[in-house]
Amino acid sequence: MQTHEKLITVTLDDLDQLHHVNNVRYVQWVQDIAEEHWQAKVTPEITDAYFWVLLKHSIEYKNPALLGDVILLKTFILKSEGVTSLRKVEMYDNASGKLLVASETTWCLISKTNLKPARITPEISELFS
Secondary structure (H helix, E strand, C coil), X not given: CCCEEEEEECCHHHECCCCEECHHHHHHHHHHXXXXXXXXXXXXXXXXXXXXXXXXXXXXXXXXXXXXXXXXXXXXXXXEECCEEEEEEEEEECCCCCEEEEEEEEEEEEECCCCCECCCCHHHHHHHC
């Protein structure tokens, strides 16, 4: 399983009225890390031929993050079959290792040629397994 990771430092813009990271920000980070993982792995030919659309999103908030906290985002593919892929995203407090957020998202691969679902090719599968 190929993982993709990045660190984010919580800024004022990330906070809600309770001075915790806003739930909407976590959702944005889930989308951002998924896209970064895709872009880091695939060839220009693949990105010219396909894109992903989100079908289902599940997120569980475990612990709050506060201003100045450094968050480790980690993502990987749990499984891919047919036209869909199940992606896991976890966010940890980088200092304590505490799990902050766990998310699972189901994505559908779309052909840019006909804008219809496309089977995940072995080439794409191998890049993320």
